[in-house]
Amino acid sequence: MATDAVPLPTARGRWLNPLTSSGFAPVLPAVAYLVLFMVLPIGTLLLFGFVNIERGRIVSDSFTLQPMMSALNDPLVWRLMWRSFWVAVVSTVCTLVLAYPVAYVYGEVRGIWRTLLLVAIVSPLLTSALVRAYAWLVILGGRRGIVNQALMSMGIVDEPLRLLNTDLAVLIGMTQIHLPFMILPLLAVLSARDRRLEEASLNLGASRVGTFFRVTVPMSMPAIIAGLALVFAVSYTNFIVPQLLGGGSYSTLAVQVYEQTIVVLDWTRGAVLATLLLGTCFAMVFLIVGLGARITRWNEVSR
Amino acid sequence: MGYLVIDKVCKSFGKQQVLANCSLSIPRGTVLTLLGPSGCGKTTLLRSIAGFVEPDAGSIMIDGKDISQLAPNQRQVGYVFQNYALFPHLSVADNVAYGLRVRRRPADEIARRLAQALDLVDLGALGARFPAQLSGGQQQRVAIARALVLEPSVLLLDEPFNALDAQLRLTMQIELRKLIARVGITSIFVTHDQLEAMTLSDNVAVMGTGAIQQFGPPLEIYDRPRSSYVANFIGRANLIPGRCEKGFFTGPQPVPTAVADGEATLVVRPENLTIGTGAGPGWVGKIGFATPIGPTVEYEIDCGWTEPLRAVVPRQFGWGTIPAQTAVRVSISDPQAAVVLAGSRSHGH
Numbered sequence: 001m002a003t004d005a006v007p008l009p010t011a012r013g014r015w016l017n018p019l020t021s022s023g024f025a026p027v028l029p030a031v032a033y034l035v036l037f038m039v040l041p042i043g044t045l046l047l048f049g050f051v052n053i054e055r056g057r058i059v060s061d062s063f064t065l066q067p068m069m070s071a072l073n074d075p076l077v078w079r080l081m082w083r084s085f086w087v088a089v090v091s092t093v094c095t096l097v098l099a100y101p102v103a104y105v106y107g108e109v110r111g112i113w114r115t116l117l118l119v120a121i122v123s124p125l126l127t128s129a130l131v132r133a134y135a136w137l138v139i140l141g142g143r144r145g146i147v148n149q150a151l152m153s154m155g156i157v158d159e160p161l162r163l164l165n166t167d168l169a170v171l172i173g174m175t176q177i178h179l180p181f182m183i184l185p186l187l188a189v190l191s192a193r194d195r196r197l198e199e200a201s202l203n204l205g206a207s208r209v210g211t212f213f214r215v216t217v218p219m220s221m222p223a224i225i226a227g228l229a230l231v232f233a234v235s236y237t238n239f240i241v242p243q244l245l246g247g248g249s250y251s252t253l254a255v256q257v258y259e260q261t262i263v264v265l266d267w268t269r270g271a272v273l274a275t276l277l278l279g280t281c282f283a284m285v286f287l288i289v290g291l292g293a294r295i296t297r298w299n300e301v302s303r
Numbered sequence: 304m305g306y307l308v309i310d311k312v313c314k315s316f317g318k319q320q321v322l323a324n325c326s327l328s329i330p331r332g333t334v335l336t337l338l339g340p341s342g343c344g345k346t347t348l349l350r351s352i353a354g355f356v357e358p359d360a361g362s363i364m365i366d367g368k369d370i371s372q373l374a375p376n377q378r379q380v381g382y383v384f385q386n387y388a389l390f391p392h393l394s395v396a397d398n399v400a401y402g403l404r405v406r407r408r409p410a411d412e413i414a415r416r417l418a419q420a421l422d423l424v425d426l427g428a429l430g431a432r433f434p435a436q437l438s439g440g441q442q443q444r445v446a447i448a449r450a451l452v453l454e455p456s457v458l459l460l461d462e463p464f465n466a467l468d469a470q471l472r473l474t475m476q477i478e479l480r481k482l483i484a485r486v487g488i489t490s491i492f493v494t495h496d497q498l499e500a501m502t503l504s505d506n507v508a509v510m511g512t513g514a515i516q517q518f519g520p521p522l523e524i525y526d527r528p529r530s531s532y533v534a535n536f537i538g539r540a541n542l543i544p545g546r547c548e549k550g551f552f553t554g555p556q557p558v559p560t561a562v563a564d565g566e567a568t569l570v571v572r573p574e575n576l577t578i579g580t581g582a583g584p585g586w587v588g589k590i591g592f593a594t595p596i597g598p599t600v601e602y603e604i605d606c607g608w609t610e611p612l613r614a615v616v617p618r619q620f621g622w623g624t625i626p627a628q629t630a631v632r633v634s635i636s637d638p639q640a641a642v643v644l645a646g647s648r649s650h651g652h
Binding site (some may be wrong): 194198199200201202203204206207208210213219222291298 | 355381382384386388390392393402405450455
């Protein structure tokens with residue numbers, strides 16, 4: 001083989017060589033940036049939950065688990081965490097179900113349709129999530145909301161449905177806002193897939209539906225996992241949508257972090273809740289990615 | 304008599320016609336090679352048989368039944384893809400059992416047929432591996448086992464040796480030929496490699512411009528090419544322009560022929576030419592370039608035409624080559640070995 005002639009990299013060379021898989025050097029700028037401007041500030045904020053604060057000053061060398069303990073003993077915190085969790089799970093699953101066909105169709109169409117579809121998928125990202133949440137307020141809101149007006153004018157309902165300030169409104173808003181994050185990884189994998197595998201499946205006697213579930217879906221598993229992890233993380237920690245579409249009495253863990261920090265100005269409580277939010281979010285993302293790695297074990301051996 | 308009959312199949316992609324009234328008939332249990340340059344339509348024809356391509360016109364019949372309207376998953380046609388298209392997320396055993404599972408065969412039958420198929424290709428020990436953990440030759444065997452386990456009516460193989468290196472290619476060609484003989488399945492290979500076609504098949508179909516140019520046993524096609532296109536594609540040939548008059552191709556060595564009077568081309572294989580220095584009939588020229596291969600020496604002889612004549616002469620221990628610029632006389636060793644084609648040559652180099 002021609003590669004025999006290439007000298008083996010030394011330990012130092014391997015570390016700095018961007019072309020070997022173990023080379024760590026290429027990620028250094030990004031890591032340095034994130035440590036400086038994300039990890040350190042967040043760490044500092046979270047630290048507020050574990051120190052004594054007296055008259056607006058941190059008591060030096062103090063460390064306390066008392067605020068964390070009181071939060072963990074508060075049933076409200078657990079209720080909020082549970083709601084954050086199931087809302088995020090349901091909306092993530094809805095996102096996957098809605099995103100997959102779109103990404104699949106993108107792989108089937110060509111030319112101008114493909115461009116139009118991509119623009120349609122990406123364009124929601126051009127408006128802020130806040131604006132889109134307000135848009136849902138208009139669509140779902142009370143008697144004058146678009147949905148209720150349509151339903152009443154068609155005579156399907158007599159009284160306006162109570163849509164706003166419900167779990168349903170939060171789920172609808174979240175699913176729509178996070179849809180692009182699911183479509184984009186799926187679309188990348190599905191449009192680049194090897195169609196001969198599907199032909200092979202048909203040739204071996206499988207139906208088109210069978211081929212889809214036995215070949216197409218398993219082959220796109222890495223993208224599904226990536227999309228699930230991504231969308232779960234942003235749904236679980238989103239506080240704008242629950243706050244706007246859930247109404248004043250609706251709260252999740254993320255909303256509580258916001259309110260404790262910005263409204264109540266109890267930074268200790270805010271920091272403790274943020275620690276819980278971030279910790280559980282990380283745990284869930286690791287769980288999804290870990291399960292995904294088990295399912296896509298075949299992907300490992302192909303390296 | 305044909306087991307697989309392809310009748311006047313046409314297919315166009317946009318404005319480009321890929322198959323033009325392509326017809327072919329293959330006896331049961333024989334191995335056919337579709338031979339042709341890339342873009343001649345041979346893969347499209349194979350994909351039409353499997354149902355991946357829907358022909359615009361014509362019919363495809365297996366054992367008297369028209370299958371051209373059937374969906375690909377109802378055709379019972381085995382297909383080995385160019386890069387094997389093994390399912391990367393399934394183990395070797397799951398790949399081979401795939402077709403049995405989608406047919407919902409009973410578990411004990413699946414286990415029995417799976418074991419048989421793996422044994423057939425000598426992969427019994429590798430059932431738990433994933434395709435990415437196999438060598439190219441092993442992957443090919445998995446692809447063949449996956450097709451054969453369903454006992455298809457015909458086996459189609461699209462350039463199955465392309466992904467293998469030269470050494471392994473020869474071994475696998477012999478292995479595959481033996482395997483197909485043992486199973487006795489009607490098979491079609493697609494290839495652009497004429498040596499592969501000669502090695503593998505009972506019959507060769509030379510394809511060009513969307514149709515079969517010539518069909519027959521490999522040696523028959525080699526000895527009696529019906530066009531300069533076929534003569535050039537299978538082996539190498541000298542194409543000598545000339546005229547036919549009164550039943551003979553005119554020249555220093557008149558060749559009897561049934562071709563009508565007028566412009567004609569004489570086709571002679573390099574090994575059917577002899578080089579001499581004495582008197583007698585033959586073309587006079589000078590040795591241009593000698594390539595000593597080992598068992599043979601290949602000469603280019605300049606006879607004053609645009610193309611030199613090529614002659615391949617056997618060689619034994621100690622024999623040297625004829626030096627360049629030597630004046631020689633080239634003759635056809637056996638006039639039977641020459642083929643006269645009507646018209647001036649339209650193909651070739």
